[in-house]
Amino acid sequence: MSIKPSGAAEVLHTVDCPPPPTVKDGDYLPKRATYKTKKFVKYSCSDGFTLYGRKRLRCKGNGQWPATPVCVENLCPAPPTFTGGTFSPVSASYSPGTIISFLCNPGFHLVGPAGSTCQDNLSWTEIPCCVETECGDPPTIADGTFLLTPSPPYTPNDIIFYICPDPTTHRLEGPVVMTCQEDGTWSANPLCVLIECGDPPTVADGTFTPSPPYTRNEMVTYTCSSTHTLEGPATITCQDDGTWTANPVCVLIVCGPPPSIPLGTFSSIQDSYSPLDSVTYECCNGITITGAPTTNICGIDGTWTLTGASLPSCTPTVCPPPPSVVQGVIPSSDQKLTYSINEVISYECNFGTKSGNSATNTSGADGLWTNTFPDVCLEM
CATH class of the missing domain: 2.10.70.10 (Complement Module, domain 1)
Known part of the structure; x- marks a missing residue:
């Protein structure tokens, strides 16, 4: 058994480290087959990911590496509470570049952009809001008014009624009711139109006076040419609905057969005679005609100029x-x-x-x- 000299320093034995663990969506540098004790490696993450843990790891003397960091994807949180509407798509988190769309509930309208984007700094671009929709004051119409039911402010599906205050001079054209619509506009409004008649009907061989315009209760009068007579009312009236009462007609003036005279005849013989046509009387059997002129003329009023005692006679x-x-x-x-x-x-x-x-x-x-x-x- 060997005995160490007294006072001699203790010699430590170290072990090289193998390559450190890989990190998903990340990497480390430098790359070696083995790492000497106290040598460092530095971790980094791919774009769009953030490193959580220690960036630098040092090889321990026992050949082990400390705890490895992780790369976590950069995500935007869910957008703030969106009152009065909905957004899509709905998720717990969103990748940068993701766009969400906003839609307001009925009775609300969007103020701001229709969409918001998750940015690289993991914040959202402008978030819109849904505001309760209101219609402004209903449009005014000339010579008309509306009934305030209900009173303002006006919200979608509120309705108002229009009237023409003087129905004897104006009539309502268009819808009686206007509705506050979902987009904050009013439906089409009516008009109060002056009651007028168009030109009176033309009558063949006749004329009328006066000239337009023709308002309610106004009258025109017809006259016929000298060869025609009026049948029907000479005057027609513009009515409340803008139409005329029945018009007359001008009828050609004719005379019937002329009066006969005893012991005489006339020529020419026709079924009817126009104004200014004439007939000539003569007596039968050589009898001499005496008295008035022997020519009878159809007058412009449809009667003969000679009648009764004014006719000639055959004596x-x-x-x-x-x-x-x-x-x-x-x-x-x-x-x-x-x-x-x-x-x-x-x-x-x-x-x-x-x-x-x-x-x-x-x-x-x-x-x-x-x-x-x-x-x-x-x-x-």
């Missing part, structure tokens, strides 16, 4: 030869071309005169014989 001065008789003759002494008014002739019967009959005939004042078809002679 006979002679009669034509009398009618012949069966089984009899007119004596040669009574035979002539014309006969005076009230002249009497006698028939000569071959077999005698019928009982109760006179064998005479008389020319009348109307130029006709009193017995038109004499049947006075006996027959065998």
Whole structure:
């Protein structure tokens, strides 16, 4: 057995360290096969990761390394409480560069950006907020007003009613109700429109006065051309609904057949006559026409210029030869071309005169014989 000299220093034996443990998402330097006691290695993490633990580790004399650090991914925490809405995607933490989107609940609207980004410093860009939506004052309309039900402020689905205060002069066009919408705007508003009628209906061969514009209860009057007459109301009225009452028509003026005269006729003969058409009278059987003018004219009012006593007349001065008789003759002494008014002739019967009959005939004042078809002679 050997004995150490007294007072001699104790000699320590050391062991080299193997390569240190690897770190996920990180690395160390320098790299060697073995490390002498008290030699250091330095750890670092990949981009986006943070080192937790000691960065420098020293090889111990027993050949061991101290506790190894870890690399933890850099993450943003969940965004602050978002009242009145929701965001997506929802997670406990977020990687830098992640964008979340915000959406407000009905009745709220977003103030600020619609999205926020997780930054490299693990903070969020601006976070918006959801504010309860309100509509401003309802739009005013000319010649109209609205009923405040409810009172302001106005929130989504609140409604107001519009009216035209004087319905006799204005009518409401458009929706009666306006609604405060989810985006803080009002739905379409109506208009109070002056009650007016368009141009009155045109009437063929007619005109009307006065000229536009035409408001409620205003009237126009129609007149026809000189060759037409008005049928229906001469005046029509602009009504409350902007329409006109029924209009008249202008009808062509015509005259019916002209009045006749005894013992006479007229020409030309037609079913109807236009204004200023004329007819000419003449007498039958050579009778002379006397009295008024022989021309009758259809007037512009549809009546003839000559009527009644103003018509000409046919006054006979002679009669034509009398009618012949069966089984009899007119004596040669009574035979002539014309006969005076009230002249009497006698028939000569071959077999005698019928009982109760006179064998005479008389020319009348109307130029006709009193017995038109004499049947006075006996027959065998």
